[in-house]
Amino acid sequence: MSAAADKGQARPPKKRSKFVRWQGILIFFVLCALAAGTWLLFVDRYAERAIEKTGTAVIGAKVELDKADVSLSPLGLTLLGLKVTNPNAPMTNAVEVGRVAFHMDGPNALRRKVIIEEMSVEDVRLNTPRKTSGAVAATEGRTPLQQLIELPSFVIPNVKEAFEKEKAGLRSLKLLTGAAADVGPMRTRWDAKVLELKAAADVERYQKQFEALKAKTGKASIGNLLGGAKDVAALQKQVRADIQTVTEAKRTFTGDLAALKQVAVETPAAVKDDARRLVDKYALTPSGLANISRMLFGGKIAGGVQSALRWNERLSPLIERVKEKVKGKEVVKPIRAKGRDVRFREDRPLPDFLTRLAKVSVSLPQGTFAGRIENLTSEQDVLGQPLKFSFSGENLKGLRSAALEGTFDRVNPSARKDVLNLKLRGYEARDVKLVESASLPVSLKEGLADLDISATLEKGGLTARITAGLRSARLSVEKAEERPGLAGRVDAAIRNALTGITSLSLTAEISGTPESFDVKVRSDIDDVLKSAVGALVRDQMAGFEKDLQEAIGGEVAGPLGKLNLGLKGLDAIGLELDSLNKRLGDLLKKLK
Amino acid sequence: MIQSVFKVLKVLNSETHPSQISLGLCFAVVVAFTPKFSLHNLVIYFLILFLRVNLSAFLLGALLFSGLGALLDPLFDRIGLAVLTAPGLERLWTSFYNATMWRVQEFNNTVVMGSLLTALVLFAPLYVIFNKAILYYRAHVYAHVQKLKIVQAIKGNDLYRRYQSLKDWGGLS
Numbered sequence: 001m002s003a004a005a006d007k008g009q010a011r012p013p014k015k016r017s018k019f020v021r022w023q024g025i026l027i028f029f030v031l032c033a034l035a036a037g038t039w040l041l042f043v044d045r046y047a048e049r050a051i052e053k054t055g056t057a058v059i060g061a062k063v064e065l066d067k068a069d070v071s072l073s074p075l076g077l078t079l080l081g082l083k084v085t086n087p088n089a090p091m092t093n094a095v096e097v098g099r100v101a102f103h104m105d106g107p108n109a110l111r112r113k114v115i116i117e118e119m120s121v122e123d124v125r126l127n128t129p130r131k132t133s134g135a136v137a138a139t140e141g142r143t144p145l146q147q148l149i150e151l152p153s154f155v156i157p158n159v160k161e162a163f164e165k166e167k168a169g170l171r172s173l174k175l176l177t178g179a180a181a182d183v184g185p186m187r188t189r190w191d192a193k194v195l196e197l198k199a200a201a202d203v204e205r206y207q208k209q210f211e212a213l214k215a216k217t218g219k220a221s222i223g224n225l226l227g228g229a230k231d232v233a234a235l236q237k238q239v240r241a242d243i244q245t246v247t248e249a250k251r252t253f254t255g256d257l258a259a260l261k262q263v264a265v266e267t268p269a270a271v272k273d274d275a276r277r278l279v280d281k282y283a284l285t286p287s288g289l290a291n292i293s294r295m296l297f298g299g300k301i302a303g304g305v306q307s308a309l310r311w312n313e314r315l316s317p318l319i320e321r322v323k324e325k326v327k328g329k330e331v332v333k334p335i336r337a338k339g340r341d342v343r344f345r346e347d348r349p350l351p352d353f354l355t356r357l358a359k360v361s362v363s364l365p366q367g368t369f370a371g372r373i374e375n376l377t378s379e380q381d382v383l384g385q386p387l388k389f390s391f392s393g394e395n396l397k398g399l400r401s402a403a404l405e406g407t408f409d410r411v412n413p414s415a416r417k418d419v420l421n422l423k424l425r426g427y428e429a430r431d432v433k434l435v436e437s438a439s440l441p442v443s444l445k446e447g448l449a450d451l452d453i454s455a456t457l458e459k460g461g462l463t464a465r466i467t468a469g470l471r472s473a474r475l476s477v478e479k480a481e482e483r484p485g486l487a488g489r490v491d492a493a494i495r496n497a498l499t500g501i502t503s504l505s506l507t508a509e510i511s512g513t514p515e516s517f518d519v520k521v522r523s524d525i526d527d528v529l530k531s532a533v534g535a536l537v538r539d540q541m542a543g544f545e546k547d548l549q550e551a552i553g554g555e556v557a558g559p560l561g562k563l564n565l566g567l568k569g570l571d572a573i574g575l576e577l578d579s580l581n582k583r584l585g586d587l588l589k590k591l592k
Numbered sequence: 593m594i595q596s597v598f599k600v601l602k603v604l605n606s607e608t609h610p611s612q613i614s615l616g617l618c619f620a621v622v623v624a625f626t627p628k629f630s631l632h633n634l635v636i637y638f639l640i641l642f643l644r645v646n647l648s649a650f651l652l653g654a655l656l657f658s659g660l661g662a663l664l665d666p667l668f669d670r671i672g673l674a675v676l677t678a679p680g681l682e683r684l685w686t687s688f689y690n691a692t693m694w695r696v697q698e699f700n701n702t703v704v705m706g707s708l709l710t711a712l713v714l715f716a717p718l719y720v721i722f723n724k725a726i727l728y729y730r731a732h733v734y735a736h737v738q739k740l741k742i743v744q745a746i747k748g749n750d751l752y753r754r755y756q757s758l759k760d761w762g763g764l765s
């Protein structure tokens with residue numbers, strides 16, 4: 001074929017597929033590569049944001065991260081500068097971690113399971129100051145700590161103030177006021193009743209009827225005699241019925257009257273009872289003195305317990321995931337996704353998140369503590385093992401040794417059990433404020449303490465025991481406002497007694513529920529203070545009680561007078577009922 | 593470089609047959625209803641580029657149906673839960689649950705399952721409906737729309753002229 005012929009022949013058009021465009025494959029892979037490149041560029045920032053957002057939601061206060069570094073081979077994550085704000089003190093970081101590093105199991109990560117064999121947590125610091133507030137939400141409601149602050153104070157109460165405050169709740173006053181108010185209506189009611197009875201059982205009318213019958217039967221005929229006897233019998237029946245009605249009324253009246261008289265009789269005793277109750281409530285009683293340890297240490301202990309409980313509650317979602325059952329299938333809410341994840345039986349069950357071992361080093365002002373956390377997962381029921389942790393440190397600054405260990409057992413979620421044990425030896429306590437009262441601010445200037453704490457939170461019940469021994473102690477009561485009179489003398493006695501204490505032992509027992517727990521504290525201080533101020537308090541008590549009795553007596557005098565006056569009026573009604581009954585009785589005798 | 597990008601866009605927008613536009617819209621429904629970064633959507637993205645599907649229709653559809661998808665999430669959650677907890681399907685789901693690929697797909701998430709199932713069920717009927725609607729539009733509505741002043745104004749716009757050079761999906765070329 002010639003070249004000219006070749007030129008003249010048109011080149012056949014390239015066949016174009018009707019359904020596919022082959023270039024699309026190339027475009028797809030180019031776009032995938034671009035997406036992967038972008039992901040790699042931004043994955044660190046994305047991880048950082050995700051950790052901050054999720055952490056903030058779980059803790060309830062700001063969680064911040066300086067840097068997150070995701071590595072793909074081996075798959076892992078390194079976090080730098082993690083700061084967790086204390087939700088109760090937004091200007092303080094509860095925890096600050098210098099570095100967290102771990103590698104994840106790749107195949108399991110594809111199955112959306114984060115399985116970490118070993119995690120390294122370095123340079124953990126507690127309670128570090130923040131430059132800006134880390135608050136995200138406000139807390140509300142009265143806490144057990146606030147309730148404990150309402151302990152009896154050293155303030156010797158003012159009788160007038162105590163009385164005015166309690167007046168509305170005084171039993172004696174309530175009883176008397178009620179009784180005095182009842183007298184008037186009762187009088188009106190019984191006056192009406194007596195009139196009604198007198199109208200129904202009209203003795204004069206009965207007398208006239210009897211006279212008429214007597215005159216009628218005087219004529220001697222059989223008919224008269226028979227008819228007269230029948231009429232007399234009817235009259236007798238009527239009078240007997242009236243006597244019965246009046247007797248019943250008198251019985252009811254006597255009962256009502258007796259109840260009112262009883263109130264009047266019991267008033268002096270009720271006044272005394274009220275005075276005693278107010279004394280027990282307001283005054284520093286000898287029995288109250290026996291619990292001064294609670295006042296000194298109770299607030300601190302309750303505050304510590306509550307703080308621990310708050311953290312336990314906040315961290316709960318991390319160690320116990322909420323699951324629901326739908327048609328027998330376990331359903332969980334994914335932390336960062338829509339919808340719900342339905343779970344099925346797995347050939348090799350593993351939790352969605354598991355750190356088998358985390359090695360932690362905590363830097364405190366006293367020194368470095370080393371510790372380990374095992375089985376950190378939110379699904380202990382899947383793993384079948386509880387979370388365990390232990391931390392310890394020796395020869396630290398101001399502390400000879402410290403050991404903390406515990407377990408969070410949620411293997412069976414319905415029988416959850418958290419156990420914590422802490423042992424501190426040779427803790428050099430300095431300037432610990434025990435009571436921040438305006439009149440008696442007590443602080444521990446110095447002392448060498450050994451402390452043992454064991455606490456268990458099981459099935460919603462909290463039990464804890466704290467034993468502490470303090471040696472070479474120096475307690476001080478700061479100079480504060482001096483109060484006049486007995487209050488000042490009690491303050492001085494307590495001050496002297498406390499400053500003389502050099503060693504003490506303390507036992508605290510906490511029981512109840514996390515929402516409402518009771519703190520019982522006993523220590524040597526109780527006996528010391530009891531002997532120091534017991535006599536003063538006893539003297540003060542007598543006067544306080546007498547004054548209160550007088551105040552209450554004065555308040556009840558008015559209603560009592562009104563009651564007594566009313567009772568006299570009611571006595572007259574009783575006499576009227578008796579008189580009516582007697583007249584009816586006399587008439588009946590005549591009819592026989 | 594810009595020339596190459598325009599060339600790619602031109603290729604992707606050259607499919608203006610009603611069936612190609614309808615297919616683009618149907619794929620858009622799947623992507624819009626289900627979570628964007630799911631494994632199945634990777635397959636959809638591949639199909640959109642590989643098959644002669646109108647890309648503009650897909651993008652516009654994805655934008656429009658995404659809002660609807662978000663509103664329907666509670667419904668998808670209920671549908672997904674019903675399907676995933678159906679006793680007759682338990683063995684199937686259990687075998688899926690133990691396979692890595694299906695776990696990556698997140699089939700056991702109620703919203704993923706509900707939305708994907710809904711989108712797949714609607715796929716074929718919507719394809720037919722979209723096809724008929726486009727044919728009707730071209731035969732009866734298109735000419736009227738072109739005469740509207742607002743359309744004239746838009747067509748006079750420089751941006752539109754540039755876009756038109758890529759052959760938009762509503763054209764009759």
